[in-house]
Amino acid sequence: MSFERIKEKLNILADAAKYDVSCSSSGSKRANLNKGLGDSSGMGICHSYTEDGRCVSLLKILLTNYCIFDCAYCVTRKSNDIQRAAFKIQEVVDLTINFYRRNYIEGLFLSSGIFKSPDYTMERLIAVAKKLRTEENFNGYIHLKSIPGASDELMREAGLYADRLSVNIEVPTISGLKLLAPDKKHEDFIRPMLKVKNEIIQYKEEKKIIKSTPKYAPAGQSTQMIIGATGESDKDIMYSATHYYKNYNMKRVYYSGYVPVAEDSRLPAIGTQVPMLRENRLYQTDWLLRFYGFEVQEILTNDQPNLDMDIDPKLGWALRNLQHFPIDINRAEMQMLARVPGLGMKSVHKIISSRRFRKLNWEHLKNIGVALNRAKYFIVCDSSHWEHHDMDADKIKGRILQNSYGKFRKEYSSELSLFN
Numbered sequence: 001m002s003f004e005r006i007k008e009k010l011n012i013l014a015d016a017a018k019y020d021v022s023c024s025s026s027g028s029k030r031a032n033l034n035k036g037l038g039d040s041s042g043m044g045i046c047h048s049y050t051e052d053g054r055c056v057s058l059l060k061i062l063l064t065n066y067c068i069f070d071c072a073y074c075v076t077r078k079s080n081d082i083q084r085a086a087f088k089i090q091e092v093v094d095l096t097i098n099f100y101r102r103n104y105i106e107g108l109f110l111s112s113g114i115f116k117s118p119d120y121t122m123e124r125l126i127a128v129a130k131k132l133r134t135e136e137n138f139n140g141y142i143h144l145k146s147i148p149g150a151s152d153e154l155m156r157e158a159g160l161y162a163d164r165l166s167v168n169i170e171v172p173t174i175s176g177l178k179l180l181a182p183d184k185k186h187e188d189f190i191r192p193m194l195k196v197k198n199e200i201i202q203y204k205e206e207k208k209i210i211k212s213t214p215k216y217a218p219a220g221q222s223t224q225m226i227i228g229a230t231g232e233s234d235k236d237i238m239y240s241a242t243h244y245y246k247n248y249n250m251k252r253v254y255y256s257g258y259v260p261v262a263e264d265s266r267l268p269a270i271g272t273q274v275p276m277l278r279e280n281r282l283y284q285t286d287w288l289l290r291f292y293g294f295e296v297q298e299i300l301t302n303d304q305p306n307l308d309m310d311i312d313p314k315l316g317w318a319l320r321n322l323q324h325f326p327i328d329i330n331r332a333e334m335q336m337l338a339r340v341p342g343l344g345m346k347s348v349h350k351i352i353s354s355r356r357f358r359k360l361n362w363e364h365l366k367n368i369g370v371a372l373n374r375a376k377y378f379i380v381c382d383s384s385h386w387e388h389h390d391m392d393a394d395k396i397k398g399r400i401l402q403n404s405y406g407k408f409r410k411e412y413s414s415e416l417s418l419f420n
């Protein structure tokens with residue numbers, strides 16, 4: 001196989017993989033100075049996080065973009081007239097090792113279109129990981145996609161070689177899935193997820209007794225939902241995400257704004273903007289649910305099923321619940337401090353440890369890193385100065401937006417027009 005053909009395949013299959021955000025992705029600008037194999041610029045290098053939170057760069061590719069399915073939202077669907085390619089197992093192994101030796105990557109993110117059958121595809125993904133681990137002695141990070149509908153035996157084997165497994169549910173609701181991906185069944189996603197969850201628990205238990213028990217998918221499993229392809233509300237999406245976190249021990253749920261790739265009456269038209277701001281608000285909500293003690297129903301309700309695009313969800317909650325404020329920074333419990341807009345968890349911990357030694361005033365809070373431009377409307381501290389007690393929610397929101405709009409407008413001006 002010629003170098004040019006490998007390069008061509010790499011271009012096609014790295015480009016096709018870019019729609020998958022279930023490993024956090026960003027492009028690499030590392031240049032190839034000696035014209036050797038592995039020019040990583042624009043060729044599918046992304047970043048992800050390992051079991052211990054380390055950021056690693058990954059070669060992110062599909063094994064093939066041939067697919068027997070026809071999911072409307074996917075560029076790889078069988079009815080799409082695109083250039084197709086497929087790597088051989090050994091080619092992916094060689095590419096990974098070559099990129100690794102050149103220090104371009106620390107691991108591999110490998111997904112695939114479904115060719116022949118889910119099991120046939122999954123077997124080949126596993127074969128790549130197995131070769132890397134057992135023949136090349138590769139100890140870098142490996143993230144494998146779990147193919148919907150793959151058998152339990154294959155899912156068990158996959159976790160023995162991969163650090164992370166992920167199966168993308170893509171459409172947040174069953175009705176949306178039926179509409180856009182009629183070849184797929186909901187249970188085709190659920191079964192591999194459940195298998196991975198149970199295997200992780202079982203291997204961890206066994207390891208407590210038998211120290212030599214191998215690790216199984218030590219970085220856990222993740223999934224991805226496409227946002228804005230169908231009519232789900234933010235409430236639907238966040239309830240769905242919570243379900244996957246709770247019932248399948250997801251490490252992460254990723255939200256990927258739909259990129260229009262096809263003219264299809266079921267989907268937003270080509271040229272519709274990717275909902276980046278909405279995606280960002282969903283990530284903020286996800287964070288509040290996982291680390292700040294919020295419940296979905298506090299942020300999204302039947303009366304308010306979508307997030308406010310103007311302000312972040314924590315500020316939105318505080319403005320709807322002004323009866324809880326102001327809180328005294330020097331006395332409030334951690335759960336309440338975490339709910340103050342402008343206070344991240346780092347600041348919360350610093351406040352709790354600092355206030356043991358002194359009463360905190362505005363200056364102390366500023367030094368701790370509190371975003372006072374937002375927090376000052378919701379707190380009191382060791383100072384008689386608190387001038388905002390007579391403001392209602394609209395006034396506070398107006399003031400905060402006034403102070404932050406310059407930056408906000410610049411980043412999102414085109415998108416804001418969609419929501420005005």
Ligand code: SF4
Binds near residue numbers: 074181
């Ligand atoms: S099965 Fe996967 S690769 Fe194939 S069309 Fe559906 S989403 Fe795309």
